Amino acid sequence: MTNPKGRFGIHGGQYIPETLMNAVLELEEAYNHYKKDPEFNRELTELLNEYAGRPSRLYYAEKMTKDLGGAKIYLKREDLNHTGAHKINNVLGQALLAKKMGKTRLIAETGAGQHGVATATAAALMGMECVVFMGEEDTIRQALNVYRMRLLGAEVIPVKTGTATLKDAVSEAMREWTSRIADTHYCLGSVMGPHPFPTIVRDFQAVISKEIKEQILQKEGRLPDAVIACVGGGSNAIGSFYHFIEDPVVRLIGCEAAGRGIDTFETAATINTGRVGIFHGMKSYFCQDQYGQIAPVYSISAGLDYPGVGPEHAYLHDIGRAEYVPVTDDEAVNAFEYLARTEGIIPAIESAHAVAHAMKIAPAMDPDKIMVITISGRGDKDCAAIARYRGEDLHE
Amino acid sequence: MSNIRKAFENGKAFIPFITCGDPDLETTAAAVKAAVENGADIIELGIPFSDPTAEGPVIQSANLRALSGGITTDQIFAFVKELRRDVKVPMVFMTYANVVFSYGAERFISTCKDLEIDGLILPDLPFEEKEEFHPLCKRYGVELVSLIAPTSGNRIAMIAKEAEGFLYIVSSLGVTGMRSEIKTDLASIVQVVRENTSIPCAIGFGISTPEQAKKMADISDGAIVGSAIIKLLEKHGKDAPKYIGAFVKSMKDAIR
Numbered sequence: 001m002t003n004p005k006g007r008f009g010i011h012g013g014q015y016i017p018e019t020l021m022n023a024v025l026e027l028e029e030a031y032n033h034y035k036k037d038p039e040f041n042r043e044l045t046e047l048l049n050e051y052a053g054r055p056s057r058l059y060y061a062e063k064m065t066k067d068l069g070g071a072k073i074y075l076k077r078e079d080l081n082h083t084g085a086h087k088i089n090n091v092l093g094q095a096l097l098a099k100k101m102g103k104t105r106l107i108a109e110t111g112a113g114q115h116g117v118a119t120a121t122a123a124a125l126m127g128m129e130c131v132v133f134m135g136e137e138d139t140i141r142q143a144l145n146v147y148r149m150r151l152l153g154a155e156v157i158p159v160k161t162g163t164a165t166l167k168d169a170v171s172e173a174m175r176e177w178t179s180r181i182a183d184t185h186y187c188l189g190s191v192m193g194p195h196p197f198p199t200i201v202r203d204f205q206a207v208i209s210k211e212i213k214e215q216i217l218q219k220e221g222r223l224p225d226a227v228i229a230c231v232g233g234g235s236n237a238i239g240s241f242y243h244f245i246e247d248p249v250v251r252l253i254g255c256e257a258a259g260r261g262i263d264t265f266e267t268a269a270t271i272n273t274g275r276v277g278i279f280h281g282m283k284s285y286f287c288q289d290q291y292g293q294i295a296p297v298y299s300i301s302a303g304l305d306y307p308g309v310g311p312e313h314a315y316l317h318d319i320g321r322a323e324y325v326p327v328t329d330d331e332a333v334n335a336f337e338y339l340a341r342t343e344g345i346i347p348a349i350e351s352a353h354a355v356a357h358a359m360k361i362a363p364a365m366d367p368d369k370i371m372v373i374t375i376s377g378r379g380d381k382d383c384a385a386i387a388r389y390r391g392e393d394l395h396e
Numbered sequence: 397m398s399n400i401r402k403a404f405e406n407g408k409a410f411i412p413f414i415t416c417g418d419p420d421l422e423t424t425a426a427a428v429k430a431a432v433e434n435g436a437d438i439i440e441l442g443i444p445f446s447d448p449t450a451e452g453p454v455i456q457s458a459n460l461r462a463l464s465g466g467i468t469t470d471q472i473f474a475f476v477k478e479l480r481r482d483v484k485v486p487m488v489f490m491t492y493a494n495v496v497f498s499y500g501a502e503r504f505i506s507t508c509k510d511l512e513i514d515g516l517i518l519p520d521l522p523f524e525e526k527e528e529f530h531p532l533c534k535r536y537g538v539e540l541v542s543l544i545a546p547t548s549g550n551r552i553a554m555i556a557k558e559a560e561g562f563l564y565i566v567s568s569l570g571v572t573g574m575r576s577e578i579k580t581d582l583a584s585i586v587q588v589v590r591e592n593t594s595i596p597c598a599i600g601f602g603i604s605t606p607e608q609a610k611k612m613a614d615i616s617d618g619a620i621v622g623s624a625i626i627k628l629l630e631k632h633g634k635d636a637p638k639y640i641g642a643f644v645k646s647m648k649d650a651i652r
Contacts, residue, residue: 005524015493015520017450018555019545019566161456162447171449178450179570181547278493278520278528279447291469292498293446 006195009318011311014194016281019178027185028196030101035203040100047092048207051125052082054089056208058215058372064342071225071365073358076212076374078236079347085377086208086236087118091187093204095122098185105129105184109173111138111166111232112303112350113145114377115189120154122187130154133172135165138302145381163296166232166306170280190233191310194281198310205239212372213243220370226251226361229374230353231324232268232304234313236376241322251323254313255353257299258326268297270309271317271324279307284314300329300389303350303377331356333389336379348377349386399486399514400539400561403437404596408651409562409618410435410609411598412625412644413490415442415458417467421475423634427625430641432485435648438562439483440517440620443472443491450519452573454623457630469499476511488515488541488561493528501532509536515561517541523555544589544597545569546580556592563589563597565616573623575602583615606650613651621647 006012014024034040048054057077065073078086095106106123108130110116116132123130132149136158139146149156162168170193177186191198191205209227216224227244229237231254244250256269267273270285277286279294287295287307299305316322332349335356340346347355351374358373365371379386387394403409412431416424428439444459444467451459476487489508496504496518508516516538521528526540533540539561544552546569556563565585567578582599589597599612600620604627609619628643629636 014522014524016522017519017545017566018522018543018551019547019569021522021524021545021551022547022549161453162460167447171447174449175452175571181569275498278497280449281520286494288494288498290498292494292496293463294494 006199008312008315011282011284011314012195012198013283014281015278016194017178023181024194024196031097031196031200034097034100040096044093044096047096048089052088052092053080054207055211056080058212061343067342068359068362070362070367071369071371072367073362074216074372076208076240076372078208079375079378083118083121085114085348086205086239087115087189089207090201090204090235091118091122094187095126095128099126103183103185106187107131107173107176107184108187108189109166109169110134110189111305112381113142114303117145117148119187120149120152123154124152132156133159133169135169136160137164141302141385142381167294190235191238191312192233192280192282192308198312201235202238202242202312205235206242208236208239208374209241209243212240216372223247223250224370224372226253226371228253228255228354228358228371230255230304230350230376231309231313232306232350234310236374238310238312240374245321252321253357254322254324255327255357256324257301257304257353258328259298261328262326266298268299268305269326270307272326282311284311285309300332301349304353325357327353327356333386335359336386345375346379347375348379349382351376398539398561400438401596403486404562404617406437408613409437409598410644410648410651411438411440411618411620412436413440413442413620413622414625415444415455415462416472416475417444417462417465418458418629419461419633420465423636425479426637427640428479428483430637431644432483434641434645436485436644438485439487440490441487443469443489443495445492445495448492450571452571452623454626455572458626469495473507473511476513480512486514488517489513490517493518493520496529501529505529505532505536505538508538513538515539515541517564519543544585552585552588553592556589559593559595562595564620565597565599567599567601572601574604578602578608586616606646609647610650619651
């Protein structure tokens with residue numbers, strides 16, 4: 001769905017400093033070459049299967065289905081991947097591509113730390129240097145992931161500017177890339193930033209919906225009625241949606257982090273509360289004030305705490321192909337606890353936003369309807385923060 | 397001949413950058429006037445942006461200081477209207493694409509014309525995306541300044557051929573900020589520029605001393621200085637304009 005200039009409707013584009021233009025053009029050229037290269041694809045498939053543990057399971061959540069008393073619920077278990085989230089799908093693809101391009105160093109931004117951990121992992125595996133930028137606020141919220149990255153040999157740089165969260169980590173990674181391009185690939189973690197990143201990351205994450213489609217056809221003999229995923233930048237959601245976009249019978253639902261509610265300023269629900277703007281290399285929806293200053297956003301989830309959304313989601317929203325709904329901190333925490341108790345699965349707090357929305361709509365759906373929820377990551381990293389949210393004095 | 401181009405007729409041009417509203421607009425006005433009295437040929441006025449991804453720590457902080465003082469695009473427009481009574485040299489706005497887009501591109505650019513703002517520098521608007529604003533800039537006679545970077549290579553000719561106002565040559569990789577040494581082979585970049593356009597080119601990023609300014613102006617048509625001036629504002633606050641005046645004089649004298 002990408003046109004040659006990297007546009008999704010009016011969204012997307014390449015709004016970056018001239019210093020980076022040849023780097024993204026070189027990346028685009030390399031990607032267009034290697035995506036058709038059988039050897040590249042063979043190596044990537046082997047990494048995904050043998051190293052990351054794909055395909056991930058499509059699990060029938062029978063207890064949850066019975067408890068909610070509506071649609072039949074399947075969970076796409078991206079939490080079972082190596083490193084505990086969907087992020088590894090994209091990182092293995094980009095790291096392999098970077099290596100083919102002769103790069104020896106990966107830099108990345110991270111919010112919750114999952115993308116940073118995945119990048120540090122791929123760098124360790126492929127013998128590359130790795131530097132991860134993480135908002136200082138997030139290094140505190142996700143201290144365990146900071147340690148994991150260091151354990152894997154990466155350098156973690158806490159970013160103190162702005163709101164010291166994901167958006168500032170992206171800005172700092174972009175600044176770092178402008179200062180060192182020759183040996184460095186910016187391994188962007190979501191379907192955002194300048195073209196070709198939204199396309200590359202989507203293609204590497206599309207394995208999720210490719211598998212869902214095969215698995216559900218095998219199990220149920222038909223397509224699901226709804227696919228639900230959480231949306232920050234939107235990589236697990238676009239990965240979950242992609243192979244269903246041309247199947248209009250499948251409802252595609254993205255769950256945005258509403259924080260304390262979309263009627264408050266403490267929210268990160270970009271499509272629900274933002275306006276079209278230009279930032280971090282792309283035209284898309286952004287939370288911003290009337291003068292275009294990017295708004296400080298808030299969510300309990302460090303991974304969804306971002307003021308923008310990928311341009312393809314902005315487009316799917318504009319044409320009405322996907323719905324984007326807000327889910328509050330409270331609802332997500334309830335769903336986090338619910339899935340743990342009901343299915344024995346502790347989801348990432350990001351993924352819990354998708355579970356929360358499913359809990360709202362499943363009971364009203366007929367039992368012959370089928371819904372797939374992508375569990376984008378596992379929730380071990382969030383346990384301490386959720387305990388504190390519930391008033392327990394637990395620190396890592 | 398455009399006003400910007402005329403500003404390069406008086407020997408090598410010195411172009412200081414000042415962030416509007418850092419620490420307040422009164423100081424900005426005094427700083428601009430001090431710069432002009434001491435030989436500045438063009439003034440680059442920064443409209444602050446919350447997340448200036450092309451800036452180093454010094455200008456990032458200036459943006460945040462100005463924004464935390466509550467400055468808005470409308471206040472800056474009103475301020476420039478006043479400033480224009482005293483300041484006759486060309487002025488250009490430096491800001492980020494979202495500030496223009498969000499204000500409404502036509503409303504922003506037509507206001508520039510009303511304010512006699514001569515040009516617009518948007519570091520996150522490369523050649524490939526200039527259609528976003530260029531047709532409006534053309535309509536209202538505001539020159540959209542293009543940038544060339546050390547990594548531009550085979551893009552230099554393409555950018556230079558369509559350039560207007562002046563060409564902003566980025567001296568080094570990375571973000572704005574002072575550098576002890578500039579290693580890029582700028583002479584060969586300038587040579588390709590000269591082969592493709594007759595408009596002037598000035599070098600910016602990393603220049604903080606008269607010696608550096610002279611070296612850069614010797615191989616181009618002028619020098620652009622931002623962080624070194626912002627440092628003076630950071631250090632002296634409301635007292636900064638007199639230091640800025642002296643600094644601009646030393647820079648202009650060096651390149652004259």
